[in-house]
Amino acid sequence: GDGGGGGALGDGGDGAPDVRPDQVPADERRLAVHLLGLPVTLYRAMQQHDEALRREHTLLTLGDAASVAAPAGAVAQVVIAQLDAGLLGADAAGEESADLVGMVSGSDAQASARLLAMLEEADELARGGQLLTPPTLPEVRGCRRWWLGEVIAQSGGAAPTPWPAFTVDQPDDAPAEPDVSSGRLIDQLGDAIVVGDDRNRITHVNPAAARLLGWSPADLTGRRLTTIVPPRLREAHISGYTRYLVTGTPQLIGRPVKVPALRRDGTEVAVELLLSVFVDDSGRRSFVGSLRELAHRDETDTQRLLDRGLAAVEQIAANLSSPGASRALDELAGRAGDTLARALAWPFAAAWIIDEDAQRLRCAHIGEGADRYPAFGAMTRQQRLVPGAGLPGRVWQSGRPAWIPDIAADANFPRAAAALRHGLRSALAFPVKANPSGQPLAVVELLTDELIDLPAGLLTVLRTIGVLVGAAADPGPGPGAPPTAGGRPGGTPRSGPGGEAPQR
Incomplete structure (x- = not known):
């Protein structure tokens, strides 16, 4: 398959849907259409490519009575607008996929069928070299056929079909031409x-x-x-x-x-x-x-990084034991992040705490890097992350330190484009816990402008810092574990079961 396809469409032998627009009833009753597991990043790329195809196809087929092009403004814009509104929340939370609901009528479904037929026709023209826009990649084409197919199929009473699992080798309709010239x-x-x-x-x-x-x-x-x-x-x-x-x-x-x-x-x-x-x-x-x-990191550099981390542990422990020091969790986590960032010579540090009401992580402190990266800092403060979303969300969900050796290559870092614009390349994060087997109370995140692979010993240092800070914080009701898929907290408030799994 092409990585997707609404089950009720009726795929032909080449994977192309065989539903014609005139087969979709123009009923004006509004029905809920559920798009389950819509792949956010892939859908955004599909939108960009489909718009280029649609624009060229419209110009090419003006006056062509045989074309299936729909009139301007009548190509499922209502449905697309509803999806875009739902995707704003997924983008803000850094979610890789989203379950979206749209209300559609029979005329919306007809418009979706016309749009799908027009894009399939445009793709054929692109394959034949008649458009400047390149042909659609199979995975992107599969996303298009799936979501438009779901609108058409569900408007006719079919049950929702979730976005299918990604496959390794998507078929293509033309063999690759070997590069023999060079x-x-x-x-x-x-x-x-x-x-x-x-x-x-x-x-x-x-x-x-x-x-x-x-x-x-x-x-x-x-x-x-x-x-x-x-x-x-x-x-x-x-x-x-x-x-x-x-x-x-x-x-x-x-x-x-x-x-x-x-x-x-x-x-x-x-x-x-x-x-x-x-x-x-x-x-x-x-x-x-x-x-x-990549060869293994030079042993001298590795030892230097580890020594700096150990020095940060001593400094953080001294700060925590000083008389009159604040015991507020956000302040303790923020100061620990700043101390570690200075020790490692990393230019950006942030502390994230759990918003109990919304079950989201939010940034509560930016110290190091606030003046140097004001725009990136502002974006960081606006983020609200669900468990597993972004680097802080991953650490909140797993309860273990984690790092990203190259932000540009990580598919789950919502601020990647902004970080790269500011020259930030690698990132680490670790949980703050009241004890080693407890649930995360907060997450500390650091970024650097170098490509870094962390030595394994530094992970132990990060765990130690997290427990030092968590144990020193004022006890309170405390956040619970990250919510499960059903939205309920999955653990006891401060020191429930579910200790750390070995770091891979």
Whole structure:
């Protein structure tokens, strides 16, 4: 399949829906349509690409009576507006997926069917080279068919079908053309090189890349680029790829980033990726990725980072024992974050506390970095994170320290674009607890402008700081565990069961 598709649409052999707009009843009764698990990032990329297709298709088919183009303003705008309103909350909370509800009538469903038919027609034109907009990637096309298919199917009485699980190798309707023009030169390079085309397919793999990834060049050539992307990062990869193809605005092009690559045996290897883009005489773009396996961090740098962390523990313990020191949780967590940030020479620190009424994390303190990064600090203060959302939400949910070696490669960091604009590249966070097996009371987050892999010993330091601060805070009603999927707190207020699992 294409990674999606409403069950009641009736997919043809090529995965294209076979419902015609005139088959959808124009009933004006309003019904609730449930979109379960809508992938937020992928949907946003789909919107951008579909708008480019729609705009070009409209210009191309003006006066063409055979076209299925709907009149301007009549293409499911009511439904799209309702989804956009619901997605604002998901964006603000940093959620990867959202369950949305929209009220639609039969005419809205008809408009959705017309929009789907028009976009399918536009995609065929793009595949034939008749549009400047590139053809839709299969994952993005699957998202389009799924959500519009759900509107059409549910308006006819069908039950909701959740967004399906992502698959590794999405089929394409045309084989990848191997890159033979520069293949011999690339094969002679010592660096691992993977070349992809504008349909997200691998067109060339040199021997060094094949060895690094555990494939033979022949077996990997022709597969989707998502084959070498870990599952948790695939939707972000597809979304970024689509945005670049539509807008031409680079986010990762031309600068090295640390990312994990997926080997054939399912293991991951940390690489430094440098992406370049080349355009041939016909205007087709190729993406050349140079992958350099990252060596282990220099032992001297690792020890220096660990020594600085231990020095911060001593300083924080001294601050906590000073007479007259505040016992307010937000102040203690904020000062501990500032002390650790100064010790590690990291330029930004924030303390997050749990809003019991809303069951959200909110930023209560920004010390280090408040003057240097005012815009990023303001965005941080506006965030309200659910358990698992963003780095602080992950730490709140797991009860364990966590870090992001490269923000640009992390699919679950809602402030990534703003952080990268300010040059912030890596992040860590740890929970504040009253005792080692207790539930998180707060989360401390630090960011740096360097690409950093944390030594394992520093995780122990972070756990120690978190317990020192939590034990010194004034006891109160205390926040409970992060809520479960049903919205109920899942633990005792301060020291319930569910201790820390080993850090991976």
